[in-house]
Structure formats: structure tokens, C-alpha cells
Amino acid sequence: MTDAPDPSPDARLRARAIAAQMATPLTAVVIAICLLAAGLAFALQLERVGQSEKERQIMVQAQTLASGIAAPLAFEDHDALQEYLNALRADPQIVAAAAYDERGDFVAGYALSPARYPQRGLAAETKIVGNALTVAAPVMQGNTQLGSVYLQSSLDSWSRRLNRYLGIAVIVVMASLLIVILAGSYSSLSKAHQKLQEEIAIRQQAEEALRQSQKMEAMGQLTGGVAHDFNNLLMIASGGLDLMERTTDPAKLERLKAGIRQAVDRGAKLTQQLLAFSRRTPLKPEVIDLGKRVRGMDALLDRSLGEGIRVAMHLPGDLWPVEVDASELEVAVLNIALNARDAMVKGGVIVIEAANVEGAGPQGGDLVRLAITDTGTGIAPELVAKIFEPFFTTKGVGQGTGLGLSQVYGFARASGGEVQVDSLPGSGTTMTLLLPRSLRTPADSDAGADAVSASGRQRILLVEDDDNVAATVGAMLEELGYENKRVESGDAALNLLERDSAFSLILSDMIMPGEVSGIDLVRKIRQHWPAMPSMLMTGYSAAAASAAKEGVRLLSKPFSIQDLSVHIAAAVEGAAAE
Amino acid sequence: MRHRSAFALLLLMILFAITPVEASLPPSTLEQAVKASFLFKFAPFVDWPPTALAAGERTFTICVAGGDPFGSVLDDVVRGQKIAGRSVAVRRLQAAGSAAGCRILFAGHSDDPGYAPFAALAGQPVLTVADRTGGPPGAMIEFVRQGGRVRFHIDDGAARANGLKISSKLLGLAISVNRK
Numbered sequence: 001m002t003d004a005p006d007p008s009p010d011a012r013l014r015a016r017a018i019a020a021q022m023a024t025p026l027t028a029v030v031i032a033i034c035l036l037a038a039g040l041a042f043a044l045q046l047e048r049v050g051q052s053e054k055e056r057q058i059m060v061q062a063q064t065l066a067s068g069i070a071a072p073l074a075f076e077d078h079d080a081l082q083e084y085l086n087a088l089r090a091d092p093q094i095v096a097a098a099a100y101d102e103r104g105d106f107v108a109g110y111a112l113s114p115a116r117y118p119q120r121g122l123a124a125e126t127k128i129v130g131n132a133l134t135v136a137a138p139v140m141q142g143n144t145q146l147g148s149v150y151l152q153s154s155l156d157s158w159s160r161r162l163n164r165y166l167g168i169a170v171i172v173v174m175a176s177l178l179i180v181i182l183a184g185s186y187s188s189l190s191k192a193h194q195k196l197q198e199e200i201a202i203r204q205q206a207e208e209a210l211r212q213s214q215k216m217e218a219m220g221q222l223t224g225g226v227a228h229d230f231n232n233l234l235m236i237a238s239g240g241l242d243l244m245e246r247t248t249d250p251a252k253l254e255r256l257k258a259g260i261r262q263a264v265d266r267g268a269k270l271t272q273q274l275l276a277f278s279r280r281t282p283l284k285p286e287v288i289d290l291g292k293r294v295r296g297m298d299a300l301l302d303r304s305l306g307e308g309i310r311v312a313m314h315l316p317g318d319l320w321p322v323e324v325d326a327s328e329l330e331v332a333v334l335n336i337a338l339n340a341r342d343a344m345v346k347g348g349v350i351v352i353e354a355a356n357v358e359g360a361g362p363q364g365g366d367l368v369r370l371a372i373t374d375t376g377t378g379i380a381p382e383l384v385a386k387i388f389e390p391f392f393t394t395k396g397v398g399q400g401t402g403l404g405l406s407q408v409y410g411f412a413r414a415s416g417g418e419v420q421v422d423s424l425p426g427s428g429t430t431m432t433l434l435l436p437r438s439l440r441t442p443a444d445s446d447a448g449a450d451a452v453s454a455s456g457r458q459r460i461l462l463v464e465d466d467d468n469v470a471a472t473v474g475a476m477l478e479e480l481g482y483e484n485k486r487v488e489s490g491d492a493a494l495n496l497l498e499r500d501s502a503f504s505l506i507l508s509d510m511i512m513p514g515e516v517s518g519i520d521l522v523r524k525i526r527q528h529w530p531a532m533p534s535m536l537m538t539g540y541s542a543a544a545a546s547a548a549k550e551g552v553r554l555l556s557k558p559f560s561i562q563d564l565s566v567h568i569a570a571a572v573e574g575a576a577a578e
Numbered sequence: 579m580r581h582r583s584a585f586a587l588l589l590l591m592i593l594f595a596i597t598p599v600e601a602s603l604p605p606s607t608l609e610q611a612v613k614a615s616f617l618f619k620f621a622p623f624v625d626w627p628p629t630a631l632a633a634g635e636r637t638f639t640i641c642v643a644g645g646d647p648f649g650s651v652l653d654d655v656v657r658g659q660k661i662a663g664r665s666v667a668v669r670r671l672q673a674a675g676s677a678a679g680c681r682i683l684f685a686g687h688s689d690d691p692g693y694a695p696f697a698a699l700a701g702q703p704v705l706t707v708a709d710r711t712g713g714p715p716g717a718m719i720e721f722v723r724q725g726g727r728v729r730f731h732i733d734d735g736a737a738r739a740n741g742l743k744i745s746s747k748l749l750g751l752a753i754s755v756n757r758k
Binding site for chain 1: 612616619621622623659660661662663727728730745747748750751
């Protein structure tokens with residue numbers, strides 16, 4: 001896990017988010033414009049329909065008039081004619097009406113000022129001039145034209161027509177406005193949401209950093225003890241070697257060898273635990289056996305707690321599995337133990353015990369309880385609530401960062417469990433981790449096994465740049481009955497394989513000078529010689545993690561001859577089985 | 579040009595119908611011009627039976643029997659006009675002339691004691707018109723002078739008996755209608 005995320009997808013995401021933010025108001029504006037246009041079109045259509053309706057109406061009126069006045073016009077009955085025309089005065093919209101004889105001469109009519117009727121009869125037509133709609137229709141009887149009529153009707157003025165559509169216009173404008181406002185608020189909401197997302201991401205990074213620093217804090221606590229311990233181990237080893245040079249007594253030599261062996265083993269175990277401990281990893285829950293894990297910390301605890309503190313473990317073998325991040329669990333146990341040590345200035349016993357608790361969890365779930373008890377000074381009641389806060393410490397400046405117990409709390413919460421504190425000032429403290437039971441079975445870790453000798457004649461290609469390591473591993477392989485050929489780099493290994501590929505296994509270091517690293521070498525071998533098994537040796541855990549992701553067999557340095565034999569046998573057999 | 583002047587006179591008459599000016603104008607000429615116009619304008623308001631207007635007939639004939647009061651005025655009125663798609667002709671009947679082919683027959687005054695222009699037309703689809711005063715009796719439409727204007731009575735019963743259908747518009751304008 002790297003702290004700085006790859007910037008290119010991030011930038012792309014941001015660009016997409018900005019585009020999405022812009023899209024909403026744009027869409028809203030487009031919708032609003034569409035709505036306005038639709039409203040306008042609707043009004044225009046209504047207006048046009050209304051106008052043609054009006055034209056039709058006036059035309060019908062003119063035709064009715066023409067039909068009615070046919071006889072009076074023909075036979076010059078002006079009284080009747082005038083009556084017909086006067087009837088139209090009842091309609092205030094008809095501002096002028098006139099009748100003309102068959103010669104087109106004016107016979108009778110009226111006009112309301114400012115409207116005027118023409119002095120001569122017009123051919124049949126419908127015309128709109130300004131606000132005036134004029135209609136001329138012939139007066140027909142049978143097939144004979146007896147004259148014509150003229151009608152002029154006033155149309156509604158623009159302001160009156162606009163008034164009529166004011167209601168619709170207000171509704172449409174309000175709706176458009178509403179859409180734009182909604183879009184605006186949606187946009188600002190999504191902006192806020194994006195900001196929140198960014199803040200969450202930053203917060204997560206900060207938490208990640210906090211966890212790492214909590215671990216480093218614990219590491220710092222360890223370092224002193226570990227360095228001291230290593231010096232002791234080195235003392236045993238170098239002293240033992242000195243003494244071996246000065247004696248020829250086989251029994252004494254044997255004893256010295258055993259002592260050196262033991263010291264080296266303890267050192268190896270210690271560094272392995274430290275490496276696992278300091279690994280910078282995201283929370284990665286796995287199903288584990290709590291008892292086994294805590295038991296595996298014995299060396300680490302012994303070294304880090306120092307003189308005068310004894311650790312007593314009561315861990316039953318039938319503990320339920322739990323699903324937690326194993327390395328965080330170890331850090332939490334160590335942190336509690338370090339606090340216990342600090343509380344017991346005069347030394348004492350730290351008791352680590354575990355038990356299954358049935359149905360005590362939330363929703364009646366089963367729990368596994370891990371309690372760490374000291375006989376120290378205890379914690380004052382008013383401080384109990386504070387001890388899990390980050391940076392809260394009772395230790396002097398430079399002695400503690402206040403991150404230890406906050407890590408414990410964070411681990412418990414992240415694992416779906418909790419942490420309890422029982423403390424009696426003056427007589428000791430019990431820290432209890434309650435972790436939910438997992439119904440899955442823990443993955444088997446490698447069980448220790450006896451050294452397995454080579455079966456039949458087998459050749460192994462050893463790729464290792466360090467002469468000393470190569471000599472040691474080569475000697476181990478010979479001891480186990482394997483023929484071996486050593487090359488110094490990945491490139492050399494590939495060159496050799498081109499000529500001679502009769503090897504049962506490629507055993508390569510991970511980090512080597514030259515173009516081809518251990519992992520590259522494995523990839524090339526898989527490509528060109530798929531049947532040939534390969535295995536990487538490494539002492540560097542970050543590189544190991546990336547190799548493990550690709551399913552490459554790994555052997556962690558330092559390893560014993562037993563480890564080596566078991567892994568080689570598994571690799572060769574695995575390849576044969578395929 | 580003559581008909582123009584005749585119509586100018588007619589127009590004047592119409593414009594000043596109610597005014598006393600009318601009295602100063604030569605009454606007979608005006609009156610005859612109006613009657614000639616009416617005579618022609620009756621046609622659109624009357625439906626002749628389909629048998630009367632044979633498909634082959636090219637003209638719509640207006641006949642004048644007895645003394646002709648119109649002179650050239652009537653010819654001026656119908657010139658260029660069409661009735662039911664046919665051009666209009668004016669025929670003046672001699673004393674013993676046949677009314678065959680006439681659609682409208684106007685009978686003027688006659689001093690002839692045997693003058694009975696409508697007698698031969700009984701049952702025939704001919705619209706008969708005459709002056710009530712001075713004209714022969716029995717016309718379907720009779721002109722009268724009323725209030726200084728030319729009006730008419732209509733004998734719708736006689737018209738129907740002869741197969742003619744007179745428009746209610748025209749009937750409505752008549753001073754009286756005999757519907758018997």
C-alpha cells in the first residue's frame with residue numbers, strides 16, 4: 001500500500017465529477033428553455049387557432065348578412081336593409097358594416113369611428129390589417145350576384161391578447177425557474193457530496209497514517225529491548241566461537257555449538273516477528289487461531305518487556321477462531337503488555353488468558369475473550385475514560401506518545417469487538433479484548449517438519465548474488481542430497497537455461513543486480529518452461545508480499561535446513577503432480 | 579352609356595327616396611327604370627320547374643306584352659346579365675303573338691278591349707307581372723306605388739298553381755301575399 005494514490009485515475013475522476021456537476025445546470029437550462037419555447041409555441045398556436053376561428057366566425061356572419069339582405073338589396077327596401085345592418089351593431093366587435101349593389105355602389109351601412117367602410121363594394125376576400133379583420137362577401141341569389149357586403153371586425157389588441165396568455169406565461173416561467181433552482185441546489189449538493197468524499201478519503205489516509213505511527217510507536221518501545229537482546233545473542237555466538245577455537249574437547253564443542261545454534265534461532269525468530277510487526281499493510285482481516293498467535297509472540301514479549309517481568313499465558317487449545325488483522329492483534333497485545341510493564345515498576349507477572357464466551361456479543365453472538373492482567377499501580381477512575389484517546393499519556397515527555405492504547409481501541413472497533421478496562425488503583429489492571437467468533441476455520445500455518453532428503457537424483461539451479469549466502473545454501477542443498485549449480489544473476493540463469501534446462505527446481509534470490517530480478521526470472525520461467533517449478537528466497541517482507549500476490553512460492557530468510565527441505569520437496573512434488 | 583345615366587338616376591332616386599326632392603324628378607322615367615330592374619331581379623328569387631328550363635334553351639326570355647313602358651331601359655338592365663347560366667333576352671310580343679318561350683311576362687297597358695295576355699298562360703310556368711293600376715288583372719306579381727316607392731303584391735297561390743316557387747325572401751318583401 002502506498003500513501004500517494006496514482007494521480008491519473010484521481011484526476012480523471014475529478015474531471016468526471018466536474019463534468020457531472022456542469023451537466024446538471026446545463027440540462028436544467030436546456031429543459032427550462034425547452035419549456036419556455038413550448039409555452040410560446042403553444043400560445044402562438046392558440047393564437048392562430050383563435051384567429052382562424054374568428055375569421056370563420058366573421059365570414060359566417062357576413063354570409064348570413066348577405067343571404068338576409070338579398071331581397072331588400074335587390075328590391076331597394078332600405079328600411080329592411082338598415083334593420084339587418086343595425087342588428088350587427090349589437091356586436092361591439094363589428095366596427096363597420098356596409099352593403100353594395102350589383103354595380104358595387106354603396107347602398108347602406110354604418111361605421112364606428114375610427115373604422116370606415118369603403119365607398120365601393122369589394123370582391124370576396126378576408127384581410128387582416130393591424131387589428132382590423134375585414135371580410136367582403138358577395139350577395140348571391142340563385143346564381144345571380146345582387147351585390148356585396150362588407151364587414152370589419154376589431155381583433156383584440158396585442159396587450160389584450162398578451163393578457164390572455166399571462167397566466168400560462170407565469171406558470172411556465174415559474175416552472176422554468178423551479179427547474180433551474182432545483183438544478184442549482186442539486187449541483188451544490190453534489191459539490192458538497194464530492195467534497196465530503198474527498199474529506200473521507202483524506203480522513204482514511206490520516207487514519208492509515210495513525211495506525212502506522214501507532215505501530216512505529218510500539219516498534220520504538222521494542223527497539224531498546226531488542227537491541228539489548230541482540231547484543232546478548234551476539235555475545236553468546238561470538239564468545240562461543242572464541243571458546244570453540246581454544247578447545248578440542250568434543251563434549252565441550254558440542255555444548256558450545258548448541259548454545260550458538262540456540263542464540264541464532266532466537267535472533268531469527270525475533271527479526272521475523274519484528275518484520276511481520278512493522279509491515280505496512282492495510283487492515284486485512286483473516287481467520288486466525290487467537291491462542292496460537294498470542295503464543296507465537298512469546299519471544300517478542302520476553303524481549304520487549306525486559307528484566308523483572310514474567311509473562312504467564314493461559315490459552316486453551318479449543319478457542320474459537322476470530323477474524324481479525326493478525327498483525328494489528330499482535331500490536332494490540334504488545335501495547336497492552338507494554339502498558340502493564342510500565343505500571344509494574346518493581347516487576348511482576350503479566351497474565352494473558354483467553355476464553356470462549358457464549359452468546360455475550362451483540363445480537364447474541366459468541367465472543368472470544370482475551371484478558372491481560374497486571375499487578376501494577378492501576379488507573380485512576382477519572383482517567384479510565386481517557387486512556388483510549390489518541391495522544392493521551394501519563395508518561396513523561398519523550399517516553400510515550402499516547403498512541404498505544406488508542407491503537408488497541410481502534411483495533412477492537414475495527415474487528416467488530418470491544419475493549420474493557422477493569423482497574424483498581426494500587427492492585428492492578430485487566431484489559432479485556434472481546435472479539436466476535438468467526439464460523440470459518442483458520443488457515444493452517446506451516447507445521448514444523450523434519451528435514452526431507454532428496455528423492456532420487458535431482459538438480460537445482462541456485463541463483464544468488466551473495467557469495468556467502470550462496471555457499472551456505474549450496475552446502476545445505478548438498479547436505480540434503482541435491483546436485484546444485486549456482487549462477488550470480490537472473491540474466492545468467494536465463495542464459496544457462498537456454499543451453500541446459502534439465503533442472504528440477506530454480507531457487508532464486510529475490511533482489512539481485514542486473515536486468516532480471518527474482519520475480520522477473522520466475523515470470524520468464526513460467527512463460528518459457530511452464531513445467532519447471534521455481535521458488536524465491538527473500539528476507540524483505542514488502543517484496544515477499546508482492547511475490548505472494550502472484551502465487552510465487554516463497555522461502556523467508558533466514559531459514560533452517562528443515563524449512564528448506566520441506567519447501568523444496570513441496571515445490572518439486574507440486575510440479576510433478578501438475 | 580345610356581344605361582349608365584339611367585342607373586345614375588336610379589341611384590339618385592334611391593339616395594333621395596325619402597326626401598321631397600324626389601317629387602321634382604320626372605316620376606315616370608324613374609319608376610319605369612326601377613320596375614325594369616325589379617323585373618329582372620325577380621328571376622333569382624323564383625324557381626321554375628325543371629321541365630320549364632329545357633337543357634337546350636340558351637336564353638332566359640323576358641317578354642313584354644301590350645304597351646311597353648320600359649323602352650330601352652329594360653334592355654340596358656339585362657344586357658350582359660345571366661340567369662341560371664343563361665343569357666337574358668327581352669322579347670316584345672305583338673298583339674296576337676304567342677308567349678311560348680317566355681319565362682317572365684310583363685303585361686303593359688292596352689286599350690284593346692280583348693286584351694287578356696295571361697289567359698293563354700294558365701298552368702304554364704311563366705311568371706306574370708303587371709302594374710296593378712292600369713295593367714291587366716291576374717298577374718302573379720303586381721307593381722304598386724307606395725310612399726313614393728315601387729312595391730309589389732304577390733299572388734303566391736297562382737304562382738304555385740303554375741309550378742313556380744317564389745322565395746320566401748321575396749314574399750317577405752311584398753306588401754301583401756295571396757297564399758290561397
